Amino acid sequence: MQENVVLQVNNLKKYFPVESGFLKRQVGEVRAVDDVSFAIAQGETVSLVGESGCGKTTTSRCVIRAIQPTGGEILYRTEAGKVVDLAKLSMNEIRPLRRGFQMVFQDPFSSLNPRMTIFDIVSEPLRVNNIGSRAEREDRVAELLKLVGLRGEYMQRFPHAFSGGQRQRIGIARALAASPRLIVADEPVSALDVSVQAQVLNLMMDLQDELGLTYLFVSHDLSVVNQISNRVIVMYVGRVAEIGPPQALFKDPKHPYTAALITSLPKPDPFNRSDRQIPEGEVANPANPPSGCYFHPRCPFAIDRCRQETPALEEIAPGRAVSCHRARELQLFEQVEG
Numbered sequence: 001m002q003e004n005v006v007l008q009v010n011n012l013k014k015y016f017p018v019e020s021g022f023l024k025r026q027v028g029e030v031r032a033v034d035d036v037s038f039a040i041a042q043g044e045t046v047s048l049v050g051e052s053g054c055g056k057t058t059t060s061r062c063v064i065r066a067i068q069p070t071g072g073e074i075l076y077r078t079e080a081g082k083v084v085d086l087a088k089l090s091m092n093e094i095r096p097l098r099r100g101f102q103m104v105f106q107d108p109f110s111s112l113n114p115r116m117t118i119f120d121i122v123s124e125p126l127r128v129n130n131i132g133s134r135a136e137r138e139d140r141v142a143e144l145l146k147l148v149g150l151r152g153e154y155m156q157r158f159p160h161a162f163s164g165g166q167r168q169r170i171g172i173a174r175a176l177a178a179s180p181r182l183i184v185a186d187e188p189v190s191a192l193d194v195s196v197q198a199q200v201l202n203l204m205m206d207l208q209d210e211l212g213l214t215y216l217f218v219s220h221d222l223s224v225v226n227q228i229s230n231r232v233i234v235m236y237v238g239r240v241a242e243i244g245p246p247q248a249l250f251k252d253p254k255h256p257y258t259a260a261l262i263t264s265l266p267k268p269d270p271f272n273r274s275d276r277q278i279p280e281g282e283v284a285n286p287a288n289p290p291s292g293c294y295f296h297p298r299c300p301f302a303i304d305r306c307r308q309e310t311p312a313l314e315e316i317a318p319g320r321a322v323s324c325h326r327a328r329e330l331q332l333f334e335q336v337e338g
């Protein structure tokens with residue numbers, strides 16, 4: 001693993017059993033994450049995007065070991081510089097490492113316990129890790145609240161006193177309490193009003209610069225990740241369709257699914273809006289995926305080979321990889337000279 005890499009995920013798999021009947025016999029499996037690999041260097045933001053059910057949350061929950069992966073490696077560089085495979089460690093071995101990787105959740109309404117004060121919520125990672133005395137924790141919570149743009153006095157209040165945007169700031173303060181290196185944020189702005197989304201994203205970007213944080217960012221919204229990511233991973237039915245820097249992906253997508261996601265984004269120009277719902281068709285069922293390329297039933301470019309053979313993820317340029325048999329031959333967007 002390269003020295004500046006904080007997280008390297010290799011061939012991650014998470015299959016959930018499908019059970020049926022009174023005896024709960026296993027009758028199949030949901031391949032929620034099926035052979036996903038990526039790396040994030042210190043200070044970078046890597047985003048996972050794709051339609052609902054493509055495995056973004058499952059990937060991020062495996063990374064923080066909220067769930068046990070079925071296979072693959074989750075190589076994580078600890079603060080001390082040691083590389084460990086989180087996929088193989090026991091819960092006891094993971095506990096002392098946990099302060100290094102923290103999660104920001106999607107819903108700031110359900111993720112903050114309504115019966116706990118803001119002090120109790122934000123200081124939780126410190127308490128769990130036995131960091132500091134009560135007085136030191138109060139100082140730290142006041143400092144953290146200030147860092148996320150809230151007043152220190154708020155620590156005596158309860159979550160109901162705050163708006164969605166403020167609650168998400170509190171969730172971010174909690175994630176930062178134990179000075180983590182890696183933040184996994186699962187749709188951190190999706191539940192917020194559009195007007196507040198940009199403020200919270202800007203806060204996250206400022207904190208990244210200030211604290212040197214590394215982000216794994218999950219979003220179904222390509223326009224959000226475009227603004228904040230160093231690299232975007234487009235997922236389809238548990239697999240990686242395409243990886244690349246957002247500018248390159250937007251200008252010249254190489255996977256038909258990426259192109260379809262971009263085309264379906266609302267256009268800023270109201271007179272030039274596409275009213276086509278793209279990508280057309282249903283997302284494939286990860287418990288019963290189609291043969292060959294999982295995208296073939298929806299792909300306008302599918303050929304016989306696509307129905308028979310699963311495309312491998314191949315590097316087509318430095319930093320860009322695509323899993324499509326026709327990636328080198330298709331020109332999906334018109335290229336403007338200069």
Ligand SMILES: Nc1ncnc2c1ncn2[C@@H]1O[C@H](COP(=O)(O)OP(=O)(O)OP(=O)(O)O)[C@@H](O)[C@H]1O
Nearest residue numbers: 016030032051052053054055056057058059220286
């Ligand atoms: N605990 C579970 N048991 C069985 N299947 C599950 C479980 N968790 C997730 N799945 C299935 O795994 C697949 C991926 O789900 P996941 O929540 O990771 O998708 P997602 O990309 O985060 O979607 P969304 O955009 O809706 O949040 C889905 O088909 C989902 O139904």
Ligand code: SF4
Nearest residue numbers: 293296299306324325
């Ligand atoms: S492999 Fe075939 S079906 Fe799959 S995205 Fe490429 S062209 Fe479409």
Ligand SMILES: [Mg+2]
Nearest residue numbers: 056057058186
């Ligand atoms: Mg999700």
